Amino acid sequence: MSTQKASRPSGAKDDPSAAGSGRRPTLMDVARRAGVSRATASLVIRDAAGPSAESRERVRQAAADLGYRPDLAAQLLRRRNSRLIGVMFSAQEPFHADLIESVYAATEEVGYDVVLSAVVPSRGERRAVEALITSRCEAIVLIGAREACTTDFGVQVPVVEIGRPPNETVFDAVHTADDEGARLAVDHLVSLGHHDIVHVDGGERPGAAERRAGYLDAMRRHGLGGRARVVPGDYTELSGFEAARTLLSAGPLPTAVVAGNDQCAIGLLIELRHAGVDVPGRVSIVGYDDIRSARLAHIDLTTVRQDAEQMARLAVQAAVERLDNGLDGETREFSLAPQLVVRGSTGPTR
Amino acid sequence: MSTQKASRPSGAKDDPSAAGSGRRPTLMDVARRAGVSRATASLVIRDAAGPSAESRERVRQAAADLGYRPDLAAQLLRRRNSRLIGVMFSAQEPFHADLIESVYAATEEVGYDVVLSAVVPSRGERRAVEALITSRCEAIVLIGAREACTTDFGVQVPVVEIGRPPNETVFDAVHTADDEGARLAVDHLVSLGHHDIVHVDGGERPGAAERRAGYLDAMRRHGLGGRARVVPGDYTELSGFEAARTLLSAGPLPTAVVAGNDQCAIGLLIELRHAGVDVPGRVSIVGYDDIRSARLAHIDLTTVRQDAEQMARLAVQAAVERLDNGLDGETREFSLAPQLVVRGSTGPTR
DNA sequence: CACTCCTTTTAGATCGATCTAAGTACCATG
DNA sequence: CATGGTACTTAGATCGATCTAAAAGGAGTG
Secondary structure (H helix, E strand, O other): EEHHHHHHOOOOOOOOOOOOOOOOHOOOOOOOOOOOOOHHHHHHHHOOOOOOHHHHHHHHHHHHHHHHOOOHHHHHHOOOOOOEEEEEEEEEOOHHHHHHHHHHHHHOOOEEEEEEEEEEOOOHHHHHHHHHHHHOOOEEEEEEOOOOOOOOOOOOOOOOEEEEEEEEEEOOEEEEEEHHHHHHHHHHHHHOOOOOOEEEOOOOOHHHHHHHHHHHHHHOOOHHHHHEEEEEOOOOOHHHHHHHHHHHHHHOOOOOEEOOOOOHHHHHHHHHOOOOOOOOOOEEEEEEEEOOOHHHHOOOOOOOOOHHHHHHHHHHHHHHHEEEEEEEEOEEEEEEOOEOOOOOOOOOOO | OOEEEEEOOOOOOOOOOOOOOOOOOOOOHHHHHHHOHHHHOOOOOOOOOEEEEEEEEHHHHHHEEEEEEEEOHHHHHHHHOOEEEEEEEEEHHHHHHHHHHHHHHHHHHHOOOOEEEEOOEOOOOOHHHHHHOOOOEEEEEOOOOOOOOOOOOOOOOEEEEOOHHHHEEEEEEEEOOOHHHHHHHHHHHHHHHOOOOOEEEEOOOOOOOHHHHHHHHHHHOOOOOHHHHEEOOOOOHHHHHHHHHHHHOOOOOOOEEEOOOHHHHHHHHHHHHOOOOOOOOEEEEEEOOOOOHHHHHOOOOOOOOOHHHHHHHEEEEEHHHHHOOOOOOOOOOOEEOOEEEOOOOOOOOO
């Protein structure tokens, strides 16, 4: 199965920065080399006030010579605050990747670092959060948590949830007004002349219930309550495929579909086109999230945009403020306005 | 833009596990409560030999009562070995997500923990690796590294690369024999009667050069060297779309395409079908990686499978062995055999 | 010269765990 | 009763940083 062959010797061997001992250099080594005390060296490394220009220079030089890198464990241990924010996310979700990107940016701005903890099939939300607590994170951001797993063990740190609707969480929360988003989608389709609008929902996934409610509400308000129809699904491409097959096999096609999220919408789109259905000519499709691939030229999905950057920024801000002002006090909910992005997967009815 | 409303008070307030002080409980607290010394408590928590059954019980109980959680920073600082393996990956790559899932499993088996560090546009490979070093990781696994960024700063820990071909790395490496994989793809297509086989390559991405070489070699061996044709691309869906447009606009379509990876293949597939081209009737498509969505019912992509689980396991093993046996010694390369997975995107020529 | 004030430096305690080496009990054995 | 062994337990050093409080070195002032 696997072949294995030996080759060049290790490149990390003749490293000039290694201080002889092979041991990684500590602040003590730097201080000694610079001819100052550990305390002074520490101040210089942290860019704190105190040391003279001359000391600064010498310590900097010594640190560079030795290839010194502060030991995070030691810093964490000693510092009152770890300046770490833990982030739980699902490895397989593209929208989470977008959020993470923005979380890195947002935490950097406020002077914090990020610790990631992925949820994968073999590693549930609980394990993921425990890992974050053990890592001494000062605050935790949960992206798309499905279980309220954090309520039942003593989390002593502020928690902010991204993506879960307000009434489902006891923590600070940032989310997009998903009901409003679904309404936007329906309004858009109705304005294009559609009446037969189906919703492929997201089952139990975070936000799905709200999107469903928004869809039903909007249909009702347009006098289409009787024609509302919800096809079960989840947030995966696969469920989009399956929904497409359901629609194709059961009676006449609707003229438009509001999908639970973009991945589902993409699955729908691919499968419908594969079956020879013109999109948007025969069926219009609206997604939700505006993930990267929705923007790609020839998926070109009309979708309800969630502003990942803004969500990440607000979540980080909320966490930091709670750190500054204490855990007590009302939980806060930030509800962002969704934004309809009209692209090529929707069009007027014939 | 954002609305904010106050609501229920924080749920983390009346937590019974908080030991009054609000401070997170330490081993000292546990020991005191159990009426033993810190040392004994430590032994119990670590499941080490020594303490009597009675002590064990009392410490366990005390720890549970207090909601004690060991402080990773303190453990890391004191322990000779941190038992951490750092993993660099790209947030947006689905195949990386598959690998991470398996890396978690593999590290757990050997008693290590994982520290993730994502590469995103605002946070290059160098930053990502620096974060891992600062975190005291004993070894580093680089998934799909593009720069040899780790050679130039003094990395004193073993590094294993996943996905980069052997001649491009000075570290231990695990990869799939990509040239062989491309050959498998071509052989498969030729056996179906195809002669006009185009390759959409991956540019500078890890493994792309090998796949290209394997494609060219296989074409030559089948006497099709003169008909070989490489369309530039990268590993994204977008490049698949663009390649499709290139193919559609420039002369007669080939009868088959070997894509640089699955995402590219999926982009091709969608766009060709969108343009009314029957896949696999008119054009057959082979991908590379076998990512999750390739398996989905109606993408149903014929592809060259990389065994993510095996790759992760080998990488982790290689790292651990180097930790046990020292950094010196020949670098090792594990070259996994790729495996052709025939699904519905390829068929015989007409 | 004695005094304060300011800048710069530093010794030593500390964070919360692990690890070493020594201590205590208790029992059996010569 | 001394001796050795076994089973547990623990005090204290230690990891590598930060932080506090005090010391050291001028410089200015009456």
